[in-house]
Amino acid sequence: MTATGHAHFEELVAGYVLGALSAEDRAELTAHLEVCDDCRADLVSLAPLPALLSRLDVDDVGSPVPTTDIDGLVAVALALGVGAIVSDDEAGRGPFG
Amino acid sequence: MEVAARHFHAAHAPALHAWVRSRSVDAKEAEEIVQDTLILAWRKRDQYGRSRGSERAWLFGIARNVAVDRHRRQHLRVVPAADVPDVAADDELERAVETSYVRDALLGLSDLHRQVVVETYYEGRTVREVAQRLEIPEGTVKSRLHHALRALRRELERNEVLP
Numbered sequence: 001m002t003a004t005g006h007a008h009f010e011e012l013v014a015g016y017v018l019g020a021l022s023a024e025d026r027a028e029l030t031a032h033l034e035v036c037d038d039c040r041a042d043l044v045s046l047a048p049l050p051a052l053l054s055r056l057d058v059d060d061v062g063s064p065v066p067t068t069d070i071d072g073l074v075a076v077a078l079a080l081g082v083g084a085i086v087s088d089d090e091a092g093r094g095p096f097g
Numbered sequence: 098m099e100v101a102a103r104h105f106h107a108a109h110a111p112a113l114h115a116w117v118r119s120r121s122v123d124a125k126e127a128e129e130i131v132q133d134t135l136i137l138a139w140r141k142r143d144q145y146g147r148s149r150g151s152e153r154a155w156l157f158g159i160a161r162n163v164a165v166d167r168h169r170r171q172h173l174r175v176v177p178a179a180d181v182p183d184v185a186a187d188d189e190l191e192r193a194v195e196t197s198y199v200r201d202a203l204l205g206l207s208d209l210h211r212q213v214v215v216e217t218y219y220e221g222r223t224v225r226e227v228a229q230r231l232e233i234p235e236g237t238v239k240s241r242l243h244h245a246l247r248a249l250r251r252e253l254e255r256n257e258v259l260p
Contacts, residue, residue: 018217
């Protein structure tokens with residue numbers, strides 16, 4: 001298959017939905033989409049992603065997440081014992097409850 | 098028991114932490130809210146049923162209540178309004194849960210795949226610019242983007258963010 005075969009276009013769809021293609025690639029893909037159901041289906045499938053990605057900002061995805069104290073939770077889980085169930089009343093009662 | 102608690106923690110703590118932090122809560126308080134939430138959720142896990150939606154949605158609901166309770170208890174303190182996390186409405190909570198899955202999906206990509214998404218989408222570079230910067234063929238950037246977005250799509254389907 002040459003560089004203008006289906007696989008070539010299929011790989012352009014992701015760059016297209018992210019708005020990262022050159023004008024030439026974009027024009028090529030647009031023409032191909034007219035005649036290719038598979039690529040159109042791909043486009044529909046990936047199209048919702050930019051809106052979802054826009055909910056995060058670059059700092060959010062670049063930096064590692066601080067970890068919470070897992071050992072604290074495990075200690076509590078162990079202290080409660082295997083299968084220990086705390087009733088709603090017991091768990092919810094405050095100092096004046 | 099310990100394994101289950103660790104699994105529960107690993108699956109949700111980072112997402113929970115990111116969400117609480119995003120609501121203008123300082124680092125120390127966020128840490129406390131996350132711990133309180135996970136402990137409370139662990140103790141009440143028998144009350145959680147699949148019919149109530151995703152485990153994470155349930156957990157975010159608990160976190161919201163924990164945060165509200167803390168601020169009720171502290172209501173006599175003078176706190177700048179911007180520092181008080183407001184009560185998230187249910188649809189806002191649902192959106193927060195979705196966003197947390199988007200974040201997990203992105204962070205779950207391989208470094209090479211995440212890199213091209215960050216460079217193009219978040220940093221606004223074209224495929225060509227990224228290829229030059231990373232000194233790799235343009236075709237490689239396109240191919241990585243292709244695999245990255247498919248992986249994101251699969252992961253978001255699995256967590257029912259996308260149909």
